[in-house]
Amino acid sequence: MQTAGIYIHIPFCKVKCIYCDFYSITEREHQREHFTEMLCREIELYRNKNQFEFKINTIFIGGGTPSLLTNKQLDSILNCLAKNYPMNNILELTMEVNPGEAPKEKLAGFRKSGVNRLSMGFQSLQPKLLEFLTRSHSKENALETYNTARDVGFENVNIDLIFSIPNQTLNMLEDDLKLITDLNPNHISAYSLTVESGTELNKLVKKKQIIMPKDESDLEMLLFIRDFLKIKNYSDYEISNFSKPGFECNHNLHYWNTEPYLAFGPSAHGFNMRNRWWNVRSLDEYLKRLDKFKNPINSNEKTDYSSLFNEVLLNGLRLKNGIQIEKLNKINPNWKTDLKIGLKRWNGKLDLNENSLQLTHEGIPFLDSILPDLFID
Structure with missing residues (x-):
């Protein structure tokens, strides 16, 4: 049977990063409980009206900042999924975590709930670059969160890294790669900083207040990362993703292999091999519809x-x-x-x-x- 994944989008953030194009909102954490209730309602509504004839083997909880959820709220979401879809084939349950925003007790609770893979948004370990990216954590926060995750028993941890940042040098990048590989994470994702429409970064670039690195520099950094991580015995199983043997991201492989996945939460989009659908990109509209027991799908298209x-x-x-x-x-x-x-x-x-x-x-x-x-x- 064809395997598939489930993506859950948690829109809450403490700070909206300058470059982020994913749907996220700040200063709305007081709505987490209501959101959790409506997210579970969406899952139930979809399951009652739609067949999904695939074997679900991965769950990815992204955002936003999913680690802002309480342990109780996470349990509610996972219990709801288990009531509506078979969970006995789950190989990988990933949760995104921001450094400095996931204390030991919360990480331990996530692991107890069934999360078996963490994805940590380091992005950089250079103070000036973190400030430019409007990241709220420090290098010390990143290292502490990683070590805490290992201490509470997580055996599968990914670290996200951004390159091609204005004023970033190859020496800075190399320093970060040395520090990160010394930590020995199971997986490393490295993506070029992209100027996405509608972001604060895009506005500043248009005003010429920020000059982005040239394409040649971007390529040089990508190839440097690939060569560096190859020496450190990471497999380049995808252009920008590197893993130790057996630790490839199974959920993202669903995307790269064009396999089906369900998706729940504001702005989430799903795919069942025949159709694609997109949820509304607004927490207010999402909650409003589900309060009335209406599905939050904004649009869909048939796949030819x-x-x-x-x-x-x-x-x-x-x-x-x-x-x-x-x-x-x-x-x-x-x-x-x-x-x-x-x-x-x-x-x-x-x-x-x-x-x-x-x-x-x-x-x-x-x-x-x-x-x-x-x-x-």
Whole structure:
């Protein structure tokens, strides 16, 4: 049976970071209890009206700052999921945690509730860069939260890192990587700072108050990270994600392999292989609808074969193992003919063999240019 995941979006934050495009709100923590109640109502409403014929094996609780939930609120959400969906196949239950906002008692409670993987948003360990990113934690907070998580028994911890930050140097990046790998996390995610529409960072860039690093610098940092982590025995199983053996993020692999997932919470979007749907991107509207026992879905679209095929390419080529030929054949039996020109143009940057289509090492810097040549109408 096809495996699938569940994503839960918790919108509360103490501080809205300058670069963050995910839906989050500050100064609304007094609504956490009401939100928890309505989130459980959404889960029940969806389950009563929709079939989801897949084996759920991952849960990811993101945000926002999910670690702002109380242990009781987390238990309520997980108990609600267990009442509505089979939980006996869950391999991985991830919760995002902000350094400095998850004391020992809370982390221990999360683990007792069934969370078995933490994702920590370090982003940087450089004080000036943390200040630029409007992160509320310090280097010391990050190290303390990580060590506390290990102390209470978490055996699977990811650390998020941001690179290509204005005024960040390779030396700064190397210092952070040394400190982080000395901690020996099971997984490291490293993403370039992106200027997203609607963010404070975007406004400042438009006003030329902030100058972003050039593309050449961005690529140099990505390749430096990949080389550094390879030496430290982290597998580059995805372009920006690195793990110790057996600690790949199973939930994110659902996304990269274009597999189904349920999603609950404001702004969350789900996918069942036939349709995509998006919830309202407003806590007020989300609560208002669910107070009236109405679903919070804002829009949905049917997935046609061309959009599904393009998404498989978009996500799958990020993986070290690429895309299985069998999957491409199932969606579009004529794909090799359709992609003939693009495959020829990027010969040497793509490896097409009897089992898979994947990027070569030389192709990694060119992915954004390769994809448009492979997409079908």
